[in-house]
Amino acid sequence: MIIGLTGGIASGKSTVSRMLEERGAIIVDADRISREIVMPGSPVLQTIAEEFGADLIREDGTLDRKLLGAMIFADEHKRLRLNKIMHPPIRAEMQRRISEFESRHPERLIVADIPLLYESNLQHMFPEVMVVYVPMSLQLERLMKRDGLTEKEAMARIRAQMPIEDKRRLADIVIDNSQDLEATAEQLDQFMKRKGLR
Numbered sequence: 001m002i003i004g005l006t007g008g009i010a011s012g013k014s015t016v017s018r019m020l021e022e023r024g025a026i027i028v029d030a031d032r033i034s035r036e037i038v039m040p041g042s043p044v045l046q047t048i049a050e051e052f053g054a055d056l057i058r059e060d061g062t063l064d065r066k067l068l069g070a071m072i073f074a075d076e077h078k079r080l081r082l083n084k085i086m087h088p089p090i091r092a093e094m095q096r097r098i099s100e101f102e103s104r105h106p107e108r109l110i111v112a113d114i115p116l117l118y119e120s121n122l123q124h125m126f127p128e129v130m131v132v133y134v135p136m137s138l139q140l141e142r143l144m145k146r147d148g149l150t151e152k153e154a155m156a157r158i159r160a161q162m163p164i165e166d167k168r169r170l171a172d173i174v175i176d177n178s179q180d181l182e183a184t185a186e187q188l189d190q191f192m193k194r195k196g197l198r
């Protein structure tokens, strides 16, 4: 069994995927893959440096994520160019891992954690999509606090995605993460039970 997991930036996807993992699920994480494909010396990192400037590669060969983030969230054209470079290899690696886990662990729940699932029109890959929802005001508050961003910087990141209210409407399963962690865990226990996974 597989589901897609998405939400808005800082709505709590990582928090929920950790909880699902504790409940026996296998997580395939698009953000983690997006870090792996830009490891020092990788062809994707090389392309990024050619397109956006060699100063994005630090002395130790790693990508300066902070600088690239500041660049792409301030300029839609650059963000779309980066998506064109990164999304195909991320998607290919996601597919590869999903197929591998599906054949190795047919009895387990596989959760594909994809921040831009709806923006990239990937909902058709999954029989059901779970959206981690918080109202936008709380998303903004948690994002500013977690990443030390100003309100303006945080809003630029939120605006680079489909509004969370739209994602909530498209969802097959909504997890409300606006209360405490126990309240979120309780909804996941109910979900696992409904699916006969617990």
Ligand SMILES: CC(C)(COP(=O)(O)OP(=O)(O)OC[C@H]1O[C@@H](n2cnc3c(N)ncnc32)[C@H](O)[C@@H]1O)[C@@H](O)C(=O)NCCC(=O)NCCS
Binding pocket: 008, 009, 010, 030, 031, 034, 064, 065, 066, 068, 069, 072, 079, 082, 083, 086, 090, 114, 115, 116, 160, 161
């Ligand atoms: C710009 C980068 C280097 C900033 O790195 P940083 O470590 O600060 O953030 P991180 O990777 O943890 O992403 C945090 C969140 O930002 C949001 N986000 C990231 N990239 C994008 C994007 N291109 N468009 C909209 N939102 C995005 C997602 O909600 C993601 O969960 C990085 O986000 C990146 O490589 N982005 C391009 C790849 C991508 O689209 N990733 C998200 C989906 S897989």
Ligand SMILES: Nc1ncnc2c1ncn2[C@@H]1O[C@H](COP(=O)(O)OP(=O)(O)OP(=O)(O)O)[C@@H](O)[C@H]1O
Binding pocket: 007, 008, 009, 010, 011, 012, 013, 014, 015, 016, 031, 115, 142, 143, 146, 177, 178, 179, 180, 181, 184
């Ligand atoms: N129920 C909750 N109550 C209070 N804080 C929470 C709750 N859920 C998550 N948080 C905090 O909110 C922030 C965002 O959560 P998390 O990192 O899980 O979001 P995310 O959707 O994975 O983010 P991103 O899109 O950037 O990858 C984190 O600092 C996390 O500790």
